Structures are given as structure tokens and as C-alpha cells.
Amino acid sequence: MTARIPGDSAKPASRVVRPRASGRPWTFYVLAGFFTLYLIALYGPMISIYILSFQDLKGGLVFPMRGFSLHWFHELFYQTRTGDFSGSFRRSIGLAVLVTVITVVFSFMAGLAFRKRFRGDTFVFYLMIGSLVAPGLVLGIGIGLAFTLLGLQASWYTSALGAQLSWTLPFGVLVMFAVMSRFNNQWEEAARDLGANASQRVRLVVLPILAPGLVAVALFGFTLSYDEFARTLQTAGPLNTLPLEIWSMTLNVTSPSLYSLGTVSTVVSFFIIGLSLGSIVLIQRHRTSSRRAALDVHIGEKQ
């Protein structure tokens, strides 16, 4: 073949990044170095805070460490002068649980509803996205003002709950859309064909298949709510949630108990994530073990 293909043999080979003796091109080392810097910038400050939260009594807000103790954790839980930690913590958990439950139920139903086109479906969808892109602080102020206007007392379980849902619901529904895109409608139709009624179809087919996705929605809902700040700031009422409490502490607390607060809330986050992933594993293990049990019954019958 004599015809030249443009870009094939015509281009000089020296333009190509050549592997060095070690087998990796120089670009690899540049990118690896860049990535390392990124990791340090991302995790360095956090890890410093976790370490500093174990400062001893004489220690300050910065390195060096002057011995190790759990003093500042103790202070956090039992000293009220550092702020209402345990109260705000309980409120944040309660609020996050409420938000999670509502988000999961609503997202599941929205996911089912949006499988078919219906009148005004695009409008509803954009309405949802709208509340997602609206600046959180402004939205929070708006809700706060509306409550004042109506003469209602703002509180974490009314106005703050609503403000947070404006953020978690669209997120949950979007995650649900991604989950539903892999749901084959023929599964439900097959169940109907085999005689399952509407509630059996949801209980025995739709829910179990979507369960891992719903756990993901729950995790999203919980973590988004647990450290939500902007929307909650003007809507929480007289009692603070944890992120608001941390923020006010940064203004007036100058002891490492601020750091121990960061450590505790991180531990809680990891605990929740572990719980979610653990539940997915449990669901799967339950399925295999119930099959194994069934198998044992069968073998027993044969003997």
C-alpha cells in the first residue's frame, strides 16, 4: 500500500512520549508528584486536627504535642462553657435521621413515578433541580424570614428540616434516577405475569432489587444533613445543630476541645458509612445463607 494515511506515518515519531528505561514515561512522575501534593493538601489538615485533639492539658492549639490525653474530649462532653456539644450532637443526629427517612421514601417513590412520562414531569424535574442550585444561604434566609412572617417559631425539626430537605431530596432523586436506569421494567411485568399483586411486586421484586441503591440514597441523605451549614444557619431557631455549634465555637473557644469535636464527628460519620456498607453485606449474606438453609432442608428430606 503506497497511499499515505495522514497522521499515521507522516507524523514524526519523536512527538510520542517515550518510555524511559524504567518503563514509565516522565509524565508519570510529574502526575504522581502532583497527586501526592493533592493528598497532602486534602488530608494533612484533617489528620493534624485529629492528632491535636489528643493534646494534654498544657497543650495548645498548635504543634508541638505536649503529651497525650483524652482531656479535651472530657471537656467537650462535661463542660458547658465550651458550648452545648451533646445537645447539638443529639439534635444533628435526630435531624439527620428524619431527613434520611423522608429522603429515602420520597426518592424511592419519585424513582418509580418517573419511569413513565406524565403531564408536567419536566416541570417537576426542573423545579427540583432549581432548589438544588439555589444558593443555600439565601434559601435558608428565605425560609427563616417566612417563618418569622407567619409568626412561627423556627426550630431544627420544622424550618431546618424543610430547608435541609430542599437540598437532600433532589440529590436523593438524582441518585435514584441513576439506580432506576439499571432497573429492568420487565422484572415487574414478569412478577405481574406470575400473579403478583401490586404490593407483592414492590415487596418481593422492586424493593429487594433496589435495596443497595436505597442504602446509597440513605447514606447521601444522612451525610448531607449531618454537616449541612448554609441552609440551617437561619432556620435552626434557638437551638444549634452540630455544624452551627462548631462554627460558633471557632469564634469563641480557643482550646483543643474544638479539635476533639472534629474527631468525634468524623468518627460518627465513619460509623454511619460502616453501618450502611455493613447492611448491604448483611443483605447479601442473608440471601446466600437462606439459600443454604433451604438446601440443607432438601438434603434432610432426601435422607
Add this chain to the structure above:
Amino acid sequence: MKTGNGDIELAGIVKSYDDGQTYAVNGINLKIPDGAYCCLLGPSGCGKSTILRMIAGHEDPTSGEIVIGGENVVGLAPVERRTAMMFQSYALFPHLSVRDNIAFALRVRGLSRSDRYRKADAMIEKVRLTELRDRLPGQLSGGQQQRVALARAAITEPRVLLLDEPLSALDEHLRIRMRTELRSMQQDLGITFIHVTHTQLEAIALADIVVVMDKGAIRQSGPAREIYSAPRDRYVAEFLGGQNVLSGRIGEINGVRATMNGALFSEVAIPLPAGKRLETGQELDIAIRRDDIELKPLSQKGMLPADSASVEGTVNGIEYQGNFVKVMLQAAGEDEFVAFVPERKFFEENLAIGEKVLAVWQISHTQVMA
């Protein structure tokens, strides 16, 4: 396992969308006897799947009656119709084991665990899946999945089993094996099977009744051999394949024969079909089976037997098929005029591309179409 009368009658079935703007199915009348294997054959979008889903009860016809075993079932749920459907990609429940998939219908009926597993296991043995009973569908091959789907549908003891392109998810080799398995399963169960496909080979290999569809209407229905060898019109002949179709006008009519003239051929003799009146000047399509065509050198033109007809053509393609050779001709104004020449015979004669030949067939082998 005979479970009641599964004869089906479709009477004036219409399915329209967008308030009558478009028709998926337009006026279907069809009778399928109990225990028959029926294939609905047609290109995608011809309405065959819609008919299947209406018989299954997953869609309702806009008008018309669906009668199964003497009872109009329009508006009834699938279970009440005693139909069962096998879905295109099988739609096995991914979170349930083979056994729980098959036992699903029994579970929703409220059978106890031991009862439904006993019945399911009997069915599992029938489809030879006992070893794989505790696997999830994702761990099965395509052929095994099909058997699970079949067992899951059959356990409801339906009188009609509806199969939506059941073999399309399988590779070529497996398709032929599972085809045989489907047929023997149907004979085992002794129930009516309605099988939707767009593959003509599948349809004629399996079916007692082949229904050829186009644009929401039936073009021809009947036994496989009749559909293949006596197509009613050009569409059926071309869809089923294996035929050369010629279009032309009737020339002279004399007693038992007539002649037909086309744009690029003339004086082709055709038989006068019984019960059909032909007139001079009438437009007509005829079909000649590709394996009925014999290729002869042009020099023999004057020496053909009296009972044969012929057209001239130029060879423009040759494909070796193993047991025969497919010789494509430019002839009689048709894009594709094909002769299936027996393999040994072809290599005795050694035709080459570009050669002019005479395509010859017996007049009595001509199928006169509308």
C-alpha cells in the same frame, strides 16, 4: 400435563396510540388451535410483540376480542387468563436463586415454603437444572437462563405460553440447540405456544402455524411449508426468502398456460392457477424457488424442454455455502435473482462471474401470486 383448552381466537384486534393517530395493530383476525406451536413472524415494529402482550394481558386492545378456550379474556389479569409469558431477555429476578425464581408464582399464591420448593424442584428436574438450583441468574449461561425462564413460566400451569423473541439473546450455535429444546418442551407440556420472532428460519423450523405480519396486519398465515413454498404475495415471498420474484403483465392466455412479459424479459410461460381468473394485461407477481432454478449455457436456448420457462442473466456473484452454491444473477430486471446450484454440479460446470447464462425452471414449479 394438560391444563384446559388453550385454543385462541383473535377477532378484529386493533391497538392504536395517540388517540387513534397511529396503529400498532390494525384489524387482526386469527385462530390458533389448542396445543399448536404458532410463530408470529415479521420485521421489528410490525406489531407482533404488541399482539403477544395483548394476549398476555400486559396491554389491552383498543377494540376487538381475545378469546381463549371460548372465553373473552380482555380485561382479565394474566393469571386469570392462564397464560404465561417468557420475556425477551428472560427478566429473571436477579436477587433470587434459580429455585426461588421458579417458585415465585407459587410464593405469591401463598404456598408454604416446603410445598413450593417440592413443586419447583420437580420442575427444575424436568429442565435439568438440579445442579444449578441455588445459583443466581447472573451465574448462568444464556441457555440455562432460558430454561429457568421456561420453567418459571410453566410452573403456573398455563394453557398458553407466550414467548417474546426467546432465542434472540443467544449466540447462533446455542440458538439452534435451544430451538429444538423449545419444540420438545412444547410437546411435553402439550400446551399452545405463541412465539414471536423476526427470523424466518426459526419460524419455519418450529411452527405448526406461521403468521407473517407487516405494519400491524397479517399478510399470510398457515403451515410452515405452505408459507414457504406458496407465498401469497411479494412481501411474504421476500421475507421468507428462498424465492425469486418476477413482476410483469399477462400476455397471451391459452388453455392451461399463459405468458408473462416484464420490463426486461418476455414470453415467460406460467401455469394458470386453479380458482383464479387471469386476464390479458393484468399485472402479476410470480415466485420461483431458488433451488428449482437450473443454470444452462445460452446456446441451449432453443433446445429447452417444452415444460420449462427461462430468463437470461449475467452472473454477478458466487457464494459457496457448503452443500450448495449460491449464484447471483442480474436477470429479468431484478436486483437479486438467485439460483441455488447443487455443490457437485456447480464445480462440474465451473461458472465464472460475468458469464451469461440461462436460468431455467419447470413451469409447474411457478407460484402465481397476487
